[in-house]
Amino acid sequence: MTTAADIDHLIARVALGDRSAFSKLYDATSAKLFGVALRVLNNTASAEDVLQETFMKIWRYADRYASNGMSPMTWLITIARNTAIDRLRATKQTSDIADVEDRVAASGPTPEQSAVAGSEAKRIVGCLDQLPDDRRAAVRGAYLQGESYADLAAQFDVPLNTMRTWLRRSLLALRECMTQ
Amino acid sequence: MSEQLTPEDENRVAAAEYTLRLMDADEERRFEARLSEDQALKQDVAEWVAHFAPLADEYAPVKPPAAVKARLTANLFGAPDVPASIWSRLGFWRGLSFAATAAAAVLAVVLVTQPAPDAPVSGPFYLSEIASEDDSLRVLAMFDGATGGMRVTRTAGEAVAGRDFELWAIVGDNAPVSLGVLTDGGVDTIAIPASLQGAFGGVVLAISDEPDGGSPTGAPTGAVLAVGQVSGV
Numbered sequence: 001m002t003t004a005a006d007i008d009h010l011i012a013r014v015a016l017g018d019r020s021a022f023s024k025l026y027d028a029t030s031a032k033l034f035g036v037a038l039r040v041l042n043n044t045a046s047a048e049d050v051l052q053e054t055f056m057k058i059w060r061y062a063d064r065y066a067s068n069g070m071s072p073m074t075w076l077i078t079i080a081r082n083t084a085i086d087r088l089r090a091t092k093q094t095s096d097i098a099d100v101e102d103r104v105a106a107s108g109p110t111p112e113q114s115a116v117a118g119s120e121a122k123r124i125v126g127c128l129d130q131l132p133d134d135r136r137a138a139v140r141g142a143y144l145q146g147e148s149y150a151d152l153a154a155q156f157d158v159p160l161n162t163m164r165t166w167l168r169r170s171l172l173a174l175r176e177c178m179t180q
Numbered sequence: 181m182s183e184q185l186t187p188e189d190e191n192r193v194a195a196a197e198y199t200l201r202l203m204d205a206d207e208e209r210r211f212e213a214r215l216s217e218d219q220a221l222k223q224d225v226a227e228w229v230a231h232f233a234p235l236a237d238e239y240a241p242v243k244p245p246a247a248v249k250a251r252l253t254a255n256l257f258g259a260p261d262v263p264a265s266i267w268s269r270l271g272f273w274r275g276l277s278f279a280a281t282a283a284a285a286v287l288a289v290v291l292v293t294q295p296a297p298d299a300p301v302s303g304p305f306y307l308s309e310i311a312s313e314d315d316s317l318r319v320l321a322m323f324d325g326a327t328g329g330m331r332v333t334r335t336a337g338e339a340v341a342g343r344d345f346e347l348w349a350i351v352g353d354n355a356p357v358s359l360g361v362l363t364d365g366g367v368d369t370i371a372i373p374a375s376l377q378g379a380f381g382g383v384v385l386a387i388s389d390e391p392d393g394g395s396p397t398g399a400p401t402g403a404v405l406a407v408g409q410v411s412g413v
Contacts, residue, residue, distance in 0.1 A: 089205070
């Protein structure tokens with residue numbers, strides 16, 4: 001069993017260029033990150049490419065992890081999820097090659113926030129349950145499968161702006177619930 | 181949105197949209213331009229990342245095929261144990277389109293077994309271990325000059341679904357010659373072309389990742405995963 005502290009330590013070693021730590025980090029986390037890529041992409045070959053790209057980013061950017069305050073798995077999953085979503089959208093010809101790492105680096109919570117997030121873990125599930133079924137499904141689809149407003153509008157068969165209004169309202173309600 | 185939001189709420193909603201990746205590419209770019217110079221907005225994004233993080237519990241872990249790790253380490257760390265000349269030649273053959281230095285290898289040629297007593301020993305006998313750097317793919321090849329056949333035994337690694345391992349022989353500066361696709365069973369007997377048999381002592385064997393059924397072009401198209409030097413026994 002690899003604990004969060006173990007993964008934290010491995011990432012710190014990887015930041016120093018330790019290949020054996022990188023190999024151990026891969027062994028400890030690749031199944032989860034492959035699961036992320038598979039869920040988003042629903043295609044084994046693409047998910048394998050994304051897994052490889054994810055770990056290349058981890059190797060390259062591990063030194064930025066220490067400063068961002070996220071839990072180690074959240075950091076790794078965020079990279080995998082964003083890399084998978086980028087791939088999904090690139091294959092849909094929307095050609096956004098956003099630098100996922102910039103996104104991650106820009107979005108790290110402070111250590112205090114991480115502590116708060118820890119005590120709040122799972123609250124998101126309870127708060128999502130308070131949303132109407134279709135709104136909850138849309139938020140979950142956006143998180144778990146990387147669906148955009150355009151994807152969700154098509155899926156729920158409503159105009160884009162209707163979906164946008166629904167979700168914006170739901171996100172505000174979620175935030176209110178989360179910070180209560 | 182029809183109702184008016186305070187600027188703070190507007191930012192919080194935009195941060196959630198960005199974190200979830202609901203925005204289209206243009207909206208993301210515009211948001212990132214603001215993000216780079218707005219500390220409060222970064223905090224909003226950070227909060228949402230933390231809020232949504234527990235949803236990741238729903239991603240079910242799936243063990244990836246071993247070949248992914250082999251390709252990854254080959255791409256990242258290259259192949260320090262193989263003479264540079266081999267890799268530059270492989271790179272040349274694989275064409276300019278494949279920019280990354282892929283591949284790995286060890287040339288560990290070990291005399292493991294004597295030929296069985298009843299095996300003909302009249303011809304030359306060669307052995308090669310073709311292995312990736314991290315040993316996730318290992319193939320032992322034994323060529324028997326008396327029969328012209330090479331017995332290939334895979335001792336580690338399997339091809340990703342929908343992909344195949346293809347074995348190549350390389351002599352000097354000539355283009356690689358395909359020796360065929362490795363079957364799933366792990367043991368193959370391959371008839372070596374007569375043109376290669378005489379020069380087998382100087383052959384380099386390589387395994388590349390190819391589409392199902394092998395390279396469509398007759399030359400390696402995918403990453404070279406493993407290389408081995410042939411030695412006489």
